[in-house]
Amino acid sequence: MxxxxxxxxxxxxxxxxxxxxxxxxxxxxxxxxxxxxxxxxxxxxxxxxxxxxxxxxxxxxxxxxxxxxxxxxxxxxxxxxxxxxxxxxxxxxxxxxxxxxxxxxxxxxxxxxxxxxxxxxxxxxxxxxxxxxxxxxxxxxxxxxxxxxxxxxxxxxxxxxxxxxxxxxxxxxxxxxxxxxxxxxxxxxxxxxxxxxxxxxxxxxxxxxxxxxxxxxxxxxxxxxxxRRIVKRTAELDISRPQARRALEIAKEKNLTPEHIAAIQATGISDAGKARLVQNGTDRNSEDVRKLAAEAKVILGGYFREFTFAKRKSCGWTxxxxxxxxxxxxxxxxxxxxxxxxxxxxxxxxxxxxxxxxxxxxxxxx
Ligand SMILES: C[S@@+](CC[C@H](N)C(=O)[O-])C[C@H]1O[C@@H](n2cnc3c(N)ncnc32)[C@H](O)[C@@H]1O
Missing domain, CATH: 3.40.50.150 (Vaccinia Virus protein VP39)
Incomplete structure (x- = not known):
């Protein structure tokens, strides 16, 4: 040796x-x-x-x-x-x-x-x-x-x-x-x-x-x-995308709160069918979170999706x-x-x- x-x-x-x-x-x-x-x-x-x-x-x-x-x-x-x-x-x-x-x-x-x-x-x-x-x-x-x-x-x-x-x-x-x-x-x-x-x-x-x-x-x-690295989603969007810029404009105009954005991210793209399980991996969102997400999705229309691929940030280690x-x-x-x-x-x-x-x-x- x-x-x-x-x-x-x-x-x-x-x-x-x-x-x-x-x-x-x-x-x-x-x-x-x-x-x-x-x-x-x-x-x-x-x-x-x-x-x-x-x-x-x-x-x-x-x-x-x-x-x-x-x-x-x-x-x-x-x-x-x-x-x-x-x-x-x-x-x-x-x-x-x-x-x-x-x-x-x-x-x-x-x-x-x-x-x-x-x-x-x-x-x-x-x-x-x-x-x-x-x-x-x-x-x-x-x-x-x-x-x-x-x-x-x-x-x-x-x-x-x-x-x-x-x-x-x-x-x-x-x-x-x-x-x-x-x-x-x-x-x-x-x-x-x-x-x-x-x-x-x-x-x-x-x-x-x-x-x-x-x-x-x-x-x-x-x-x-x-x-292991802890990674969290932020509310920060890729503003080189016109759709992302529009999503941010609507969110500002309609006074959407950080809780609304977090709720969209927790529920993911769809609340229906298989995607419900796939998007957040658990389907364990509380009633409040689902309500906030539903409100925000009505306000943002199709632009809500932009928040589901917001930037992620490294926040430390387990x-x-x-x-x-x-x-x-x-x-x-x-x-x-x-x-x-x-x-x-x-x-x-x-x-x-x-x-x-x-x-x-x-x-x-x-
Ligand atoms: C392709 S070379 C590895 C090259 C290495 N990645 C490098 O960057 O230099 C393969 C090596 O396996 C060794 N080797 C061949 N049979 C082996 C065995 N049974 N156990 C351990 N080493 C062996 C050889 O001596 C040789 O150094």
Missing amino acids: IQAPTSQSFQNSLINEDETEKQAPFRTIYCGDARSLPNEISPNSVDLIVTSPPYWRKRDYGIKGQIGQEKTSEDYVAAIISALGEWRRVLRPSGSVFLNIGDTYWQKSLQGIPSLVEASARRAGWILRNRIIWVKKGGMPDPVKDRLAGRHEYILHFAINGYYYDLFGYAERYSLGQKGANPGDVWEITSQRNMGKHLAPFPSEIVERVITLACPHSVCHKCGKPR DCECGAPFEPGVVLDPFMGTGTTLDVAERMGRSSIGIDLDVSQVREVS
Whole structure:
């Protein structure tokens, strides 16, 4: 085991918004097999696994026990599923796995490896939350003449129910153009060139995005519960939309109160049928709230909808009843390679654990 203390020098105001007093992050590296994690990593101790295993029949690392050189694609998929099973043991219930995986042409045909992994993982009880398409900008030239060059890979998000997710923080950072909108599952990221044995390090931006989305800043030291962002709707509208400007004019002319606006937001777009359940998720609005919403909807006509997509604001982070100190979220990369995941985790104030059969490629911590 190689251990190195980390500094918290990288203080980006957005990624470190949750400034809870907590222990300093750690960084630990083990030499070992991704399918049999060291006992030092306790059950329920990891918040996020982000990793890029060797793809099937792509690169021979020449190490005993390596994944990737199996005879058949089925054997390869079985190896990945066995690794996923082992990772589940150390993952907290609020944890996630983001697996960057590519496909392989074999005897002229694509093998559909990502779909095989998806199907087997679902059978093993994982929830597949997203199949993110990484569009590789600036990829290497491909000499092939009878098919199109491959320019994408997948990043599969597997989770267990109740996983931690900060879509608000992610959208603030990554939704270009329409601020706050859901930025979607296509990531255009320039491939990283690398020297040495590992010609396939993943770009740090992938890890940054994944950590922003799915690794808590702070976790209760005692029960392991993450602090989750509290987001509230405001009455603030996007005034670049003429409909929003008109909605505000009517609300002012007719003296609608903040309680009216809040009532519209609580009841949502429709009080009828299924939407009644979908819009506020509970259908537990009091009689008063429903009355205020109905009044406001009559006054505003169709413009009432504008208030249902008013801006949302981050108002803080949930606490934990334990009263125990908090510690930084823990990121694990079981196919660490050069250590991209660990470097990014450190910059973002998270603890990190790296595992690889060959730890000689890992970059020194400065
Ligand atoms: C695609 S590289 C990972 C690159 C890494 N994401 C980076 O940014 O450098 C795959 C790594 O898996 C390691 N590896 C192969 N089989 C393994 C196994 N069974 N357990 C752990 N590591 C393994 C290889 O040594 C290699 O470093």
